[in-house]
Amino acid sequence: MKQTVYTASPESQQIHVWRLNSEGTLTLVQVVDVPGQVQPMVVSPDKRYLYVGVRPEFRVIAYRIAPDDGALTFTAEAPLPGSPTHISTDHSGRFLFSASYNAGSVSVTRLEDGIPTEIVDVVEGLEGCHSANISPDNRTLWVPALKQDRICLFTLADDGNLTAQNPAEVTTVEGAGPRHMVFHPNARFGYCVNELNSSVDVWQLSDVHGKIECVQTLDIMPPDFTDTRWAADIHITPDGRHLYTCDRTASLLTVFSVSEDGSVLSLEGFQPTETQPRGFNIDKSGKYLIAAGQKSHHIALYEITGEQGLLIEKARYAVGQGPMWVVVNAF
Numbered sequence: 001m002k003q004t005v006y007t008a009s010p011e012s013q014q015i016h017v018w019r020l021n022s023e024g025t026l027t028l029v030q031v032v033d034v035p036g037q038v039q040p041m042v043v044s045p046d047k048r049y050l051y052v053g054v055r056p057e058f059r060v061i062a063y064r065i066a067p068d069d070g071a072l073t074f075t076a077e078a079p080l081p082g083s084p085t086h087i088s089t090d091h092s093g094r095f096l097f098s099a100s101y102n103a104g105s106v107s108v109t110r111l112e113d114g115i116p117t118e119i120v121d122v123v124e125g126l127e128g129c130h131s132a133n134i135s136p137d138n139r140t141l142w143v144p145a146l147k148q149d150r151i152c153l154f155t156l157a158d159d160g161n162l163t164a165q166n167p168a169e170v171t172t173v174e175g176a177g178p179r180h181m182v183f184h185p186n187a188r189f190g191y192c193v194n195e196l197n198s199s200v201d202v203w204q205l206s207d208v209h210g211k212i213e214c215v216q217t218l219d220i221m222p223p224d225f226t227d228t229r230w231a232a233d234i235h236i237t238p239d240g241r242h243l244y245t246c247d248r249t250a251s252l253l254t255v256f257s258v259s260e261d262g263s264v265l266s267l268e269g270f271q272p273t274e275t276q277p278r279g280f281n282i283d284k285s286g287k288y289l290i291a292a293g294q295k296s297h298h299i300a301l302y303e304i305t306g307e308q309g310l311l312i313e314k315a316r317y318a319v320g321q322g323p324m325w326v327v328v329n330a331f
């Protein structure tokens, strides 16, 4: 398996393209100068394109991915209705979703043979909209509205339109601030990291009656932590055994193990990391985790070890200024 790591650094308007070597080191392949402040990124399901959200002229840029070394070539761009905070696609690669925190909206852009084209739907009124997460069955879009302590649930239609479901949302405790999500590979549970109280919620996608409910909430901070909580990102290993979150004030990654069926998280430990980790990711083999320090301007690479999934730092690398997004692609 050949793997490429992409890091986005908005302050220097760069994407760094790295080869992930099998022994857990990175080799720099390319530095792309982006025409704007590049923030969220996602790889298309067919792995042909890297989509990146750019500001201050709000748009999505599609870069063609070279299959041999992961290098990027500018291919197309399309406007977005608000500042892109998070972008993702549906599993068929027909639609791109952009969540905008500042506009309080989520939009759907049609992808034609991988190229972003027209905006087909925009839903407004989602205060602090922080991400858009398609369910494993490609039917339900989960959209956390951080300032409203709710995750809105939309059905994705065949033409890309979003329709509020019934019930239209699930709610967190007051002041949690739901932000980023991942799903278990068994498609039965979702996990949401809450920015404002630095917790993680486990959502059972539906029980026998079709009801979605929160089955566990865990603190992601050490018991003696008293400073301002400021969580950011969450990821799960491809085998569903280990889950990680980060907090920016503490510059900390938190390590959880996941029960066999995905319903229960157990705290395993804490890993100090780069200063102000806003984004991190896990490689496709589940062996490595790469975290970006928005204030250290470096990324750190960790090996995921043992039954507990604890992290051992292997290396750190300078990237551009203010790195905040990491994605991994594999061929």
Ligand SMILES: O=C1O[C@H](COP(=O)(O)O)[C@@H](O)[C@H](O)[C@H]1O
Pocket: 039, 083, 084, 085, 101, 102
């Ligand atoms: O992490 C955060 O994200 C929001 C939105 O970020 P933006 O990059 O889309 O403007 C930010 O405003 C918030 O303060 C911060 O905690």
